[in-house]
Amino acid sequence: MNAPSLRPQARQAILLREDSSGVATLTMDDPASRNSLSEGMLAALSETWSAIAADRSVRSVVLAARGPCFSSGHNLKEMTARRADADRGRAYFADVMGRCSAMMQQIVALPQPVIAAVQGLATAAGCQLVATCDLAVASAEARFCTPGVHIGLFCSTPMVALSRNVAPKYAMEMLLLGEQIPADEAFRIGLLNRVVPAGAELAAAQALAAAIAAKSTVTVKTGKRAFYAQAGMDLGRAYAHASEVMVENMLARDAEEGIGATLQKRQPQWEDR
Structure with missing residues (x-):
């Protein structure tokens, strides 16, 4: 520490x-x-x-x-x-x-x-x-x-x-x-x-x-930004925006690593990207 x-x-x-x-x-x-x-x-x-x-x-x-x-x-x-x-x-x-x-x-x-x-x-x-x-x-x-x-x-x-x-x-x-x-x-x-x-x-x-x-910073940053953005939208726009965010998030290196780690039953190694 x-x-x-x-x-x-x-x-x-x-x-x-x-x-x-x-x-x-x-x-x-x-x-x-x-x-x-x-x-x-x-x-x-x-x-x-x-x-x-x-x-x-x-x-x-x-x-x-x-x-x-x-x-x-x-x-x-x-x-x-x-x-x-x-x-x-x-x-x-x-x-x-x-x-x-x-x-x-x-x-x-x-x-x-x-x-x-x-x-x-x-x-x-x-x-x-x-x-x-x-x-x-x-x-x-x-x-x-x-x-x-x-x-x-x-x-x-x-x-x-x-x-x-x-x-x-x-x-x-x-x-x-x-x-x-x-x-x-x-x-x-x-x-x-x-x-x-x-x-x-x-x-x-x-x-x-x-x-x-302890979480991926790119994931936390993405989620915080999306949370406040969708809060001011109507339901349809909120889902459309969140879907776009999810697609971009899926393409991030940490999402690939995190999902892979889950499937392989190991701890993820975050790269914050």
């Missing part, structure tokens, strides 16, 4: 990266702001997603956080300060929302699967971040909410990711009531894959990441 290397990112080390055996673990480390998606955190996450997308040594990713809060969402202090602008902050608000949405879409577009390891409260755009990750594991003590309705700011952008994870009635309940829901409820409605005892969430997420890292 490779020795992990800790690589603090820019932006005052509010995002840490640790690589080990094909798994990159990112840790949001700004507990003073409740790991808010501040200008600095958005920049650090965006830069890191870009770096990971181009890093062939990374086969899967875990996104974790330190402190009692996984992420409190947008940094309201930063945003409120811009109400003094001549346009009352309109241009700044549009820029921040655009950058946050682009960062979320980087996760979806990333070739490697991303697994959230949620140790505490994930609220507003922090809940959106959990919903955007491909998989999510949470502590039994974690809580989730989209509370914008309480402060006159409907969680419209978190709604996009939330409504693509849970059934419409559950999404609307979270959005309209703004109440915190416990981890077991988040699991029941489909926001989470696993709920584990407090303190075990990171190890559980890393175990999932390690299992994924």
